[in-house]
Amino acid sequence: MKSKRHLVSLAALSAVAVLSLSACAGGGSTGGSTNASGNYNISFIQGVAGDEFYISMQCGAEAEAKKLGVTLNTQGPAKFDPTLQKPIVDSVVASNPSAILVAPTDVTAMQAPLKAAASAGIKVVLVDTTVDDPSFATASIASDNTGGGKSAFDAIKQLNPNGGKVLIMATDPGISTTDARIAGFEESIKADSSFNYIGVQYSHNDPAEAARLMTAALAKDPDIVGVFATNTFAAEGTATGVRQAGKQDTVKIAGFDAGPAQVQDLRDGTISALVAQQPALIGADGVDAAVAALKGETVTKNTQTGFQVLTLENIDTTGKDYVYKSSC
Structure with missing residues (x-):
């Protein structure tokens, strides 16, 4: 991204890598098809x-x-x-x-x-x-996901220490992961009176719709200081809407997920932090x-x-292994 003139240090956040718990598996009767050698x-x-x-x-x-x-x-x-x-x-x-x-x-x-x-x-x-x-x-x-939503708020708070208006750009209600991210973010922001939470916009997992909603939100509330985009497509569309409004320097976006497009937006300065799974x-x-x-x-x-908060400070070091792949 462009130079991070307005990026307050998020080094502490990048340490919030929740170490994954090992998953055993099992339980129950075997079922379904296998071949003679047990090739499930x-x-x-x-x-x-x-x-x-x-x-x-x-x-x-x-x-x-x-x-x-x-x-x-x-x-x-x-x-x-x-x-x-x-x-x-x-x-x-x-x-x-x-x-x-x-x-x-x-x-x-x-x-x-x-x-x-x-x-x-x-x-x-x-x-x-x-x-x-x-x-x-x-x-x-x-x-x-709840912890990731809380970390997304922490990122926006560090970038906007004086508070201000913040919204969430989500996909659709009824998706367990994004619902949990929203809940974590809302729990944190409602406990901080310096922020004015103006609610959730649902973009139906469509980047074009997220861009349209973001443009409309900024026309209604031009003093928005932060946006939490709850997944890849929401982050992509939010970044587009912020660019179209010419608000890259004033609106801080914390996105969830770290696809190549989101990482490029991070490098370009449109997105300030990414919560990578x-x-x-x-x-x-x-x-x-x-x-x-x-x-x-x-x-x-x-x-x-676990997850890792990615910023310009760590994207080429400890964060590089968290960037998602376009092919195997």
Whole structure:
């Protein structure tokens, strides 16, 4: 990005790397298809195809599957939409895999189809997102999203020590991860009277819509000082809207996720901080959980992986390994 004239030191934040907890896996009867040698067939259903977060998760899952000698097949919907993901889940269940790794696109809409998969004897491992009642799942593996939302507020606060108006640019309600990030951010900002929280805008996971909403928000409240963008597409669109309004020097954006476009916005000065997850680790842990469950081993039911706050100060050093991949 451009020079970071207004970037207050965030070195302390970059130390907020929540070390990932190791994920064992297991529990329950073996089910689904295997060949004679025990080569389990695992299906990974992404939240959306083509997103660097899920590509990075796929890379981690593929590497772990290769190491363990199991087969991994990956597919995902064109949009983060339960009406597009459910037919994929139904088709995968009909093929009777040994296990499914899945990032549910809605906490309610994906409950029944995934529970049906588990009832059919398929091990279901929830990765990244979850559902209303995940008790049927073998394991759930995700980032500390609430903590990440709190760290995003800390970043904005350090950049705006005098407070001011702040909003959130999100995707859609009903997505477990972004709902948790919003909750963490809101908990922190509501405890600080120097900030005026003006609410959440929902961009439907569409960068163009996020840009439009951001432009409109700045026209209504030109004195906005900070924005928390809750995922890759929200951050991309928010950055575009801020650039279009010529507000790069006054509006500080803390984004969640660290795809190549977001990192470039960080380098260019449009985004001030990125909360980067560990999607490759989530994918690897998901495969470990599925295989251990199929072998009848003990499972860690819920695992939280860590995150790292990326800034210009650490993007080329301790933060470089947290940048998401566009291909494996």
